[in-house]
Amino acid sequence: MELMTDQRFRKTIKYLRALFFLCFILACIMTLFIIGIIMYAKILGPPPLSVPQSTLYYDDNGTVIGESNNGQKRxxxxxxxxxxxxxxxxxxxxxxxxxxxxxxxxxxxxxxxxxxxxxxxxxxxxxxxxxxxxxxxxxxxxxxxxxxxxxxxxxxxxxxxxxxxxxxxxxxxxxxxxxxxxxxxxxxxxxxxxxxxxxxxxxxxxxxxxxxxxxxxxxxxxxxxxxxxxxxxxxxxxxxxxxxxxxxxxxxxEELEIVGKHPHTQLVTAPYFQDAVHQELTDVLKLDERTIELGGLKVYTTLDLDQQKIAEETIAKQISEDSDIQIGFVAMNPKNGYVKAMVGGRDYEESPYNRVTQAERQPGSTIKPLLYYAALEQGFTPASTMRSELTTFKFDDGRAEYTPHNFNNKYAEEDLTMTQALALSDNVYAVKTHLFLGEETLVETAKRFGITSDMAKVPSLALGTSGVRVIEMANAYSMFANGGKKVTPVMIKKVENHKGEVIYEHDPEPEAALRSDLAFVMTHMMTGMFDKKLNGYASVTGSNIINDMTRTYAGKSGSTNTDSWMIGYSPQLVSAVWTGYDDSRPIEGRLDQMYAKNVWIQFMEEALEGTPEKSFKAPKGTVGVYLDPENGKLATKECPVRRYTYFAAGTEPTEYCTEHLLEHEEGAPKGKKNKHHEEHEDRVPWYKRVMPWS
Missing domain, CATH: 1.10.3810.10 (Biosynthetic peptidoglycan transglycosylase-like)
Structure with missing residues (x-):
């Protein structure tokens, strides 16, 4: 019995000794581990106290226009x-x-x-x-x-x-x-x-x-x-x-007075533009929210502060204070797509919803230049004629009908040229062209112009019944203005990280998207909305702002029951204006219908004031001739109205107008020059033939 007790005691001592050594070894390991961590921490040195830094936004000239905080005021x-x-x-x-x-x-x-x-x-x-x-x-x-x-x-x-x-x-x-x-x-x-x-x-x-x-x-x-x-x-x-x-x-x-308000809440400089830049940093550059707002970035934008100020002041001046109509405005440099000014609504604090980049509204007749460009590619010319009269189109073997109407239900009741149809915004001509080309043609053409909004393949698409964004339409017109080169709306030129390293820079490769000759022909056709020579059964659509113009512009207005548009450009600047109500109620009254045009012309005139007046230059492959604008035939001296019109080389008319010849010349052969036409050409100064708008 005593022997067994002694053996148990020795066994216990053995286990205790083993436990002691095990604990000792573990303690040594832990000590070495802690010492190792401390030494490693010492080697690494002090961690940076890198408090998140605000991202700064600069305009096109390097002036700070904004500072991000992601809602974090620090x-x-x-x-x-x-x-x-x-x-x-x-x-x-x-x-x-x-x-x-x-x-x-x-x-x-x-x-x-x-x-x-x-x-x-x-x-x-x-x-x-x-x-x-x-x-x-x-x-x-x-x-x-x-x-x-x-x-x-x-x-x-x-x-x-x-x-x-x-x-x-x-x-x-x-x-x-x-x-x-x-x-x-x-x-x-x-x-x-x-x-x-x-x-x-x-x-x-x-x-x-x-x-x-x-x-x-x-x-x-x-x-x-x-x-x-x-x-x-x-x-x-x-x-x-x-x-x-x-x-x-x-x-x-103690009773405390709680204020509950940040001292700096109002975005003063182009708030809609800054929101759009933020969205581009997310969508295009794929930067996460924390990096954008707190990464200490320097974002160099395309904004022109002077043009932004002109846009904001023009809108405030032109639109009545008691009106709750809304607006979307954007201005772009057509050569590179740089967005120079943006106003996404009447009051950012009241509604930060950006009607330039977010809203899809019916563009009305502003879609017609895209349609007619497609027609030019398919063999149409500015002199192509179609009859303008109330027309009902039937589909599905007569089971479906569509009847487009002109403004005030006025029709020429005779043939119109494409140039005059565009200047007067004739809807019948547009729908006929659209159906002739095929309903899918305009959809595909719009994609080539950078429009990503969905479009329905229906007859009324020719009249702009599928919603688009304002910035998409401004970009599309930029391609006309720059001679057919592909551009996309650009708001960010360069981004640097907190170390000053460039992490993004916009540097696109020039790429032709349209035929330069047809893009110019289309531009010249769009000057027609400001040319009274094209008056017909109605006045040209830009007649009410012609007196405010001091230089050559091309453009197109458009309207639906709920939307009013004006898009136009000079060689160096494009601007697009949409006005309407957020709830899509009908636009009523002449004043509301004129807001878009008035804002557009006043902005363009002030923004370009002091800059050289530039004309649209005809590229190689185009030919200019004088036409009788009513019938699209080569004009003679006897034609009461003659308008210089450009065509793609080889598509210009060859038949002369005979409707106004003197009695003894009524038998002059068609398709040949007569002496009066030759005399007329001789009397045209050379600079008029080179620059017919001079």
């Missing part, structure tokens, strides 16, 4: 510029032993662990201010072991390389106080309308309670819960001997 202030009351209140509720530990409060960790075990759930946190700051700076807020290990390591690095005051300053400048306010300064201004240095004990104790749950303890969310949380903090401050009972009671009873 204004960094020095530690000495933060009220001591807020510092004490924050330490009392968040980390009472802050100045005593080195990043980790082990007693608090143990207490939190016991509380969690008892409740069988996570009910108490133990993160110190250093840990919270590390998490705010470098990590996401996901609850994983990997994140917690990274947090611990960053906390060690912070504590090893920065003073307690530096860490606390950083924490107070980065913590979230709700309602988009990050940091003590932004929070003080939002809640109390004062700087962080001016906070009273009552204000500071309430503010310090918000970060635990901004949606719960914000006085704007629940004043009752905010006061309860304030009381807890004041009691903690009293328990830490930071204030006495009298001060705590006084602070509890």
């Amino acid at each position: 204004y960094w202030v020095n530690f000495n510029d933060i009220s001591p009351h807020l510092v004490d209140a924050t330490l009392a509720i968040e980390d009472r032993n802050y100045y005593e530990h080195h990043g980790f409060d082990y007693k608090r960790i143990a207490g939190a662990a016991l509380a969690d075990i008892k409740a069988m759930a996570k009910v108490q946190g133990a993160s110190t201010i250093s840990q919270q700051y590390a998490r705010n700076l470098y990590l996401e807020h996901d609850k994983t072991w990997q994140r917690k290990l990274h947090e611990a390591f960053y906390t060690i690095r912070l504590e090893m390389n920065y003073t307690k005051e530096q860490i606390l300053e950083g924490y107070l400048n980065t913590i979230y106080y709700g309602h988009g306010a990050y940091g003590a300064q932004a929070a003080s201004q939002f809640y109390f309308g004062k700087d962080a240095s001016e906070l009273t004990l009552a204000e500071a104790s309430m503010l310090a309670g918000i970060p635990k749950g901004p949606s719960i303890y914000s006085p704007l969310a629940s004043l009752e819960k905010a006061k309860e949380r304030q009381g807890v903090i004041l009691s903690a401050m009293q328990g830490n001997h930071l204030i006495d009972e009298k001060a705590a009671q006084k602070a509890k009873q």
